[in-house]
Amino acid sequence: MTPAEQPWLIVGQGLAGSCLAWEFWQRGVPFQILDRGNGGCSRIAAGLINPITGKNFEPSWRINDFHSHAIAFYENLEKILGTRLWHPLPVLRLATSAKEWEKISSKLHLSEISHWIEPADTPAPPGFHGAVQLSGGGRIDTANFINTTRNFFSDRSLYVTSTYAPDVPGKNRILCQGAEGLMLNQLGPHRCAKGEILTLRAPWPESHIRIGAGGWLVPIGNRHFRVGSTYEWNQLDELPTSAGSERILAIVAKLGGPDFEIIDHVAAIRPILRRSQPLIGKNMDDTWVFNALGSKGALYAPKMAFYLAEWIINGRRPDESLIISC
Ligand SMILES: Cc1cc2nc3c(=O)[nH]c(=O)nc-3n(C[C@H](O)[C@H](O)[C@H](O)COP(=O)(O)OP(=O)(O)OC[C@H]3O[C@@H](n4cnc5c(N)ncnc54)[C@H](O)[C@@H]3O)c2cc1C
Numbered sequence: 001m002t003p004a005e006q007p008w009l010i011v012g013q014g015l016a017g018s019c020l021a022w023e024f025w026q027r028g029v030p031f032q033i034l035d036r037g038n039g040g041c042s043r044i045a046a047g048l049i050n051p052i053t054g055k056n057f058e059p060s061w062r063i064n065d066f067h068s069h070a071i072a073f074y075e076n077l078e079k080i081l082g083t084r085l086w087h088p089l090p091v092l093r094l095a096t097s098a099k100e101w102e103k104i105s106s107k108l109h110l111s112e113i114s115h116w117i118e119p120a121d122t123p124a125p126p127g128f129h130g131a132v133q134l135s136g137g138g139r140i141d142t143a144n145f146i147n148t149t150r151n152f153f154s155d156r157s158l159y160v161t162s163t164y165a166p167d168v169p170g171k172n173r174i175l176c177q178g179a180e181g182l183m184l185n186q187l188g189p190h191r192c193a194k195g196e197i198l199t200l201r202a203p204w205p206e207s208h209i210r211i212g213a214g215g216w217l218v219p220i221g222n223r224h225f226r227v228g229s230t231y232e233w234n235q236l237d238e239l240p241t242s243a244g245s246e247r248i249l250a251i252v253a254k255l256g257g258p259d260f261e262i263i264d265h266v267a268a269i270r271p272i273l274r275r276s277q278p279l280i281g282k283n284m285d286d287t288w289v290f291n292a293l294g295s296k297g298a299l300y301a302p303k304m305a306f307y308l309a310e311w312i313i314n315g316r317r318p319d320e321s322l323i324i325s326c
Pocket of ligand 1: 011012013014015016017034035036037038039040041042043044045046047048049162163164165176177178179180181194195196197228229230267268269270271290291292293294295296297298299
C-alpha cells in the first residue's frame, strides 16, 4: 500500500475528530479513529450555540459562515444516527447593570445584530436591567454526539481505543487532540482554560437559555439544567473544585433561583490558541492539525472539518485566517 492509499488516522474523537470522520465517511475516504477513550472537553461541554456573545454583545466570529452549516450538519446526522442532537431554544440575554443594558441597547440597530433579535416572549426576570431575545440559539448534545459517533464507527471497525504515540512511524495522520495537543506547545504558546459545569434539578422555566451575570443556564429537559462556567488558566486539569462550584453557584443565584439540587459537577480544558479562533493546517513533519476550537466547538467544528476535508482530499486551500502557521 502506498502512503497515499493508507487510511487516514484521525487522532482524537472530540468534536473536531468526530466531525472530520463524518466528512471522510460521507466522501468514501478510508480512515480510522484513535482515541484514548476518556477525557477531553467535548464529552462535558454544554454545547451552547449563541450567535451574539460576550460582555460586548458581539456576533460570534464569522457566524454567518458557520451557523447554518453547523445546524444542517447536526440535523443530517440525527437522521443517520437516529438520535436527537440539536435542541433549538431562544436565548434570553440579560443585563445585570444599567451600563450593560445601555451597551446592549446601543447595538440593537446594527444589521449584524438585529438579524438575530426576535420579539421577547418573556419579561426580564426581577433583578435585571433589561433583556433581549435572540434567535438561532440552542444546544448540541455533545456527549450524545460523541457517544453515538463512536458507536457508529466502532461497529464498522473504524474506531480504536488507544493512546497515540507520535514517535511511531506512519503517514496520513490528522491530530485532533484538543487541549492535550495544544499543551505540548508545538503550535506556540496556548491559552487553554479549564472550565467547570454544574448540572442541577430545579423547578425553573425551561423555555429559554438564560445568559447574563457572567454565565449561562441551559435547560436540558426533565427539569434539569446545566450552568456554567468558569475560566481558570493555571490549574489545567479535569478535576472539579469547590472554588469552581462556588463561582457557578453565584451565577445560579442570579440566573436561576434558590430552589435546586446539584446532580453533577464536571471539569475539562478548552483548547484555546492565540486569537481564540479555530485552526487547521499541516505540521513540518507532514501531520495535519485541527484544533483551537476554544469555547465554541459546537458551532465551529462542522464547517472547519468541511474546510479541512476539502483541503486534504481536493487540494482546496481555505482562506488564510483558518490556517495555523506551524
Ligand atoms: C466547561 C466547558 C464548557 C463548554 N461549553 C461549551 C458550549 O457551551 N458550547 C460550545 O460550543 N463549546 C463549549 N465548550 C468548548 C468545547 O467543549 C470545545 O470547543 C470542543 O469540545 C473541543 O473539541 P476537540 O475535539 O478539539 O477537543 P476534545 O473534545 O478535548 O477532544 C480531544 C480528544 O483527543 C483525545 N486525545 C488527546 N490526546 C490523545 C492521545 N495522545 N492519544 C489518544 N487520544 C488522545 C482526547 O482523549 C479527546 O477525546 C466548553 C468547554 C468546557 C471545558
